[in-house]
Amino acid sequence: MKDDKPTSFDIAYRAGVSQSTVSRALRNSPLVNEETRLKVQQIARELNYKVDKNASSLRSQQTKTIALLLCEHHGTGNSLINPFFLSMVGSITRASANRGFDLLISFQQFSEDWHADYEDANRADGIIFLGYGDYETFVKKLTYLTEVGAHFITWGPVLEGQPGVSIGCDNFNSAYNAAQHLIALGHKNIAFLGDVSEHSPEFADRYHGFCKALQEAGIAVDPKLQVAAETSEAEGYKATMSLLQRRVPFDAVFGASDLIAIGAMTALEEAGMHVPQDVALMGFDDIPMAAYTHPALTTVQQDTQLAGELLVENLLKLVSGERPESMLLPAKLMVRSSCGAKPFKK
Template sequence: MQSTMARVKRGGPTLGGIAAETGVSVATVSRVLTGHSAISEETRERVLRTADRLGYVHVPQKIRRAVPSLSEQICLVVPVATAHGSQLANPFELALIGGIGTALRERRRDASIVWQTPCDDATLARFLDRNAYAGTIFLGQSQFHDTLNRYADLGKPLVAWGVEVAGQSYCSIGSDNHEGGFQATAHLLRKGRRRIAFIGAMPPIAAARTPFSQIAIRLGGYRAALAAHDVPFDPTLVQTPTAGRFEGAEAVDNLLEHGIAFDAIVAASDLVALGAVQALRQRGLRVPEDVAVIGYDDIDAAALSTPGLTTIRQDVIKAGNLLVSRLLRIIDGHRARSERLPTDLVIRGSCGR
């Protein structure tokens, strides 16, 4: 197979000439000619055919090591892990990692989940300057937008799970968070609920950079649905507890202790929704008779809860596939566009049937 061969220049042909003929970057041609694995088969074959035609000769490549070098692997960074108080990530993020892993396996690519968790622009810049991976996938972007933009402009192969905003240079893949918040709230309004609480922790940076917060965008969808149904927005119904496994219960306790009437909850995640359901039961309130509840993400526990949790589903398999395919396209020297994925309302018993 040609991918196991390297080539050396003979005579006039140059890497730039091959790049111009094949429509890829000089760096991509170099990776192909040195046997780099993080290149699509279509691009590899096109470059090798052009190199043959221009007069490059074959020489055997050294036998590859059993374990690929870092320069042949994809790097997966989970900078949001510590914000959720868990050892790695929350259930949705773990499912997304599974979707990325599925896409990498299908393409016979290796990946590493790095132990570093950048916490600001400076630590992210140091990480990107020092890592030797073929490309990087980030789960989370809000506090890193400027640095991701700068390194994407410099040609660093990277993609991110998150929102797309104006002036963005890097490629991001994410769900339509505004539509998801709208769908959840509109469903409750159609069921006759009018005092709908929104529960979701906002990162501190959201106040300054709201466009980068997925939770803030879901809140925007919630407000848009209220407006579309002529229901006034009540800021006391928006609860932004400290992020963590108990934020749903904390928000319910706060609403009840302050005497704020509510008959439904839109939660920013299924974990938040399940915590809210537990707190409502402990307070003697029934779900959905007294309070209807909708989550977000459709983690496995949503279908197993009692009652089953109505939620907004995000397609982690498609998301993982897009993150990997767009990153490999960038590694190949091409541009890759951002994309927003549709969300689906999954109706279960927590809102009534």
């Protein structure tokens, strides 16, 4: 016997939208514009559409799958993945498998409503976010996820009043220690390359830690020695060329990421400046490539293995009804040749 009960697909057909848009509209999602939302809701009333209780109950069952959503990164060639996150992906995969969970990996940009497309669609029990692009835009989406009761955790900044649970690096103190190292080597005119606006709170924290080290050493913070850059080799190269055009003396460069520092290394070489003889160079992240640049890059190592473990562990706590706290992880200074100091022996 045919079941003539209307479905969300019937509504989608009449409204000329996707089924996932119908799901969002019926939940009053702000991601659906008002005209479409009202149209969908009117059609649902006309069809006397009711939410399928059996389908709803399916969403209470565990899928034993975790969704890992990466921010698409266009500064790293065809891979579209920031190399810093590659080792963390491996750690998350291992931690998930050890707990009997599969991992579903995708890009954040492929979805407009992460909750509807993963948890609501019964594709995953929770979501891990790596990277975020523009933070101001990202946090609005996190706020919505909190409002609809989604289970998610982010790797990134840990800020007061931030929605959800976040695990991140202690960027302030790590950059403070790194800047102290450069100062101890005798450098006083240290440039900082990285976006320090509210759109990049992690880089901003690194800059603030950097500034504190300068101020404690009695060195004035010169705004001309700070150049905005996103995390890519091309951005680091461009920022360094801009710095050189300012004709402000500098004897060291602190890149807010390794990719920025590697781009800076190329620009300095093209300008006839040798690292570390003329300019010391510091990065942040310790991506695998950092140990194989010439000279090898001094940097700040984030513990990606521990980060991956904690992201999975705390997401599953959220799924089970617990309320874990956000946390900052310490980082380690990796002294190599680019700063001019004798590298630490392992």
